[in-house]
Amino acid sequence: MMNAVFEQLAEALTYLGKKQIITLQLGNLSIQFDKAAMIMSWIVIGLLTILALFLRRALRQNIEDNPNRVQAAMDALIDLLQGQLTSSFSSEKLAIEMFPFISTLFLFVLFSNWLGIVPGLSSPTQNLNITMGLALMVFAVSQILAMRAKGMKAYWKGYLEPMPFMLPLNIIGELSKPMSHAFRLFGNVLAGTILITVVMAKFAPIIVPSGLHLIFGLFFGGIQAFVFAILAVAYINVAVES
């Protein structure tokens, strides 16, 4: 049993970077996975977990009054993120409540975008399924929080405002948010990847691609991760507020 799993994993690793669909058959239901996207997102999750465990160990060593350097740096980072979120959200309670979710989203997207720089690996965010999954997660959170904040009746009534005939427009407007949220990240990352691949294959195989990686991987990847997180904040805030 275990051997088969390892064999499959080894087989999957040889196809790294290529588009490989594996199908899982569960009775009548067949689920398809893209190997590259799946393995890359596992790598990102593993990296983040290792980082978290490493940082936690660094924090544990001296919990008393004199923090070490890592702890001070983390304190500053958390303060910065929390300040950023508190100024973006309408209420401080919501900001503190949403802080773990938003920062996890930000870190996942950031590491995903930056993973494309490593030779042989690809960004999981250049797969539409993954960005759509993240966007739908934000959508679900915003709707649930809106229901909780406004109450069921007021929430459903919100779709009939300002006029009842605006209902289809309101529904389309609500559904277009996760769509544009997902397509924006996917399109940006995919555009960078295609550009770098074309330049590498056709024009300049060395030196130039590293500069392009610097711009499209590090800079745009960071900006897009930030934008993804800030838009998640904006969508949640709008849903809860209005």
Added chain:
Amino acid sequence: MLQEAQAVAVGISGADIALAAKYIAAGLCMGIGAIGPAIGEGMAAAHALDGMARQPEMQGALMRTMVLGQAITESTGIYSLLIAIVLLFVV
């Protein structure tokens, strides 16, 4: 002359025309689709710079709002990019 043209025309199949149309459409889609976001992002940057020059202490907040606004402005460009990609690789 006419016979040559006819010979060339016979060599072109419907699939070739479809391929050519695909490439032209993808190019037009990207070229026209990039105009709007470019103007919009430029305006956002220009006005943010105006604001920063007037109030340098507001730089952080202005920068954040500008980047966010540009990212949203960019989405129409991203849509046209996706359509171009669909035209090139999927259709």
